[in-house]
Every structure is written in structure tokens, then in C-alpha cells.
Amino acid sequence: MAAKSIISRPVYGTLSPQPGKHHLFIADAEGALAIADLAAKAPADFFGAHIIFIPGRDSKYADVLEALKPAQFYLGHSFASALPRLKQTLANAHMGLRLYLAGTEGLIGQAMQAALEAGIDHTSIQTEHRGSLARRMQCVHCKGITENVTTQPATCSHCGLLLLVRDHYSRRLAAFQGVCINAEDRSEIPPTEEVFR
Numbered sequence: 001m002a003a004k005s006i007i008s009r010p011v012y013g014t015l016s017p018q019p020g021k022h023h024l025f026i027a028d029a030e031g032a033l034a035i036a037d038l039a040a041k042a043p044a045d046f047f048g049a050h051i052i053f054i055p056g057r058d059s060k061y062a063d064v065l066e067a068l069k070p071a072q073f074y075l076g077h078s079f080a081s082a083l084p085r086l087k088q089t090l091a092n093a094h095m096g097l098r099l100y101l102a103g104t105e106g107l108i109g110q111a112m113q114a115a116l117e118a119g120i121d122h123t124s125i126q127t128e129h130r131g132s133l134a135r136r137m138q139c140v141h142c143k144g145i146t147e148n149v150t151t152q153p154a155t156c157s158h159c160g161l162l163l164l165v166r167d168h169y170s171r172r173l174a175a176f177q178g179v180c181i182n183a184e185d186r187s188e189i190p191p192t193e194e195v196f197r
Contacts, residue, residue: 008169010109012129017042020098023049024089025070026111028079030131031103032061038100039068050074050089052082054107079110086111090118099125106136106147109174133196137165138175145175152195153181162189165196 015038023046025035032053039046050072051065062075076082090097099115101108108127115125134148137156144158153162156178163178170177182188 006167006169008171009167010105010127010169010171012108012127015100015102015126015128017046018098018124018126020096021048022094022097023100024093024097025049025051025100025102026053026082026086026107027051027065027101028054028103028107028131029056029061031101031107031128032065034102034128034130035100036064036068052076052086052089054079054082054103079107083110083114086114087118090115090120093118093120097124100128101125102128103130104132104134105129106134106174109136109169109171112171113174135165135196136175137163137178138170138173139163139178141180145173146178149176149178150194150196151192153190153192154178 015034017038027035048071051070052074053062053065054076055062066073074085097120099120101111112125134150137146137149137154139156139159139161141161142156142159144156146157149165152165154165156163161180162182164181166177166179168177181190
């Protein structure tokens with residue numbers, strides 16, 4: 001857990017069924033289990049929903065979601081490939097849409113960004129973190145984004161700098177900030193540890 005003094009860190013809850021006619025679920029990997037847990041608590045007529053699911057490397061959870069018999073089910077290979085579908089769905093959304101985001105911080109942050117840009121009120125969005133703690137990181141030097149960072153320090157996939165992955169989170173970018181860890185002496189290379197699993 002991040003220190004409580006870092007106010008930029010998002011706070012996640014537990015998904016719970018909300019009243020409304022239109023429900024959109026966006027999840028990756030273990031986020032599917034959060035949706036299944038919500039479905040177990042929801043009224044019988046709740047699941048006329050739309051689910052956008054990005055399974056990642058393991059698609060075993062897709063069957064769990066399809067068993068809920070949602071009105072629409074979309075299986076994407078990555079968030080980038082699902083983004084046009086998400087944007088179209090949000091553009092066509094009815095007033096009162098309830099949005100549920102579950103899974104990794106990278107997915108939650110990017111989906112939240114798309115929803116807010118589409119004008120979805122933040123009070124209509126629920127989030128639940130499930131699965132990997134891998135981070136989406138922005139290099140503050142070249143502004144490149146590196147996905148699925150699990151180590152400290154981490155190498156920028158764009159400029160190659162060795163970065164300290166800070167706990168500061170940019171909601172605008174949906175990414176943690178990475179700062180050069182050896183700016184004064186590039187020959188100083190601290191040991192790499194896997195800390196975000």
C-alpha cells in the first residue's frame with residue numbers, strides 16, 4: 001500500500017449494484033471476478049449490461065463473464081484495441097449510465113480518463129482494483145508511457161533512461177511518474193527489484 005500522505009493516489013472500493021437501467025462494465029484479467037462477485041449480489045434483472053473485457057495473457061475469465069449473459073459482450077486484445085468501442089459506447093450512452101471499472105490500475109485509470117472526457121459524472125463511476133500491481137509509468141523526461149512496469153527502478157521504453165517509479169499518480173495521464181534515478185552519474189546503476197507484482 002502507498003503511504004496515506006500521497007494524495008494523488010486513487011482510492012478504490014468494491015463494486016456494488018447501483019440503481020439504473022444502463023450498466024457498463026470494463027475489466028481486465030482478475031477484474032472479471034469483481035464483476036462476477038457483484039453479479040452474485042445484484043437483483044435478477046440487473047444483468048442486461050454491456051461488458052468490455054480485456055483478458056490479457058489469460059482468457060480464462062472470459063467464460064465467467066459470458067455466463068452472466070450480458071446484453072453485449074466485447075472481448076478486446078488490449079485497452080488500445082477496446083478504446084474505440086468504449087468511446088462509441090460512451091458517446092451513445094443514455095442519461096444515468098452506471099459505469100463499473102475493475103482490474104489493474106492501468107485499465108481503471110485509462111477507462112476513467114475516457115469516461116470523464118465523454119462527460120460521465122464521476123459519481124456514476126465505481127472502481128475496484130483486482131490483480132496485478134504493475135504500473136503504467138510516464139517518463140517525465142521524454143513523456144513516453146511504459147506499460148506494465150513491475151520493477152524499481154525501471155527502464156523507459158522510449159528513451160532508455162533508468163527511472164525511479166514514484167508513487168505520484170497523474171490522473172490526467174492515468175500513469176505514475178518516473179524520474180531519472182542516476183541523472184548525475186549514469187554509471188551508478190542500483191539493483192533492480194520486482195516490487196509491483
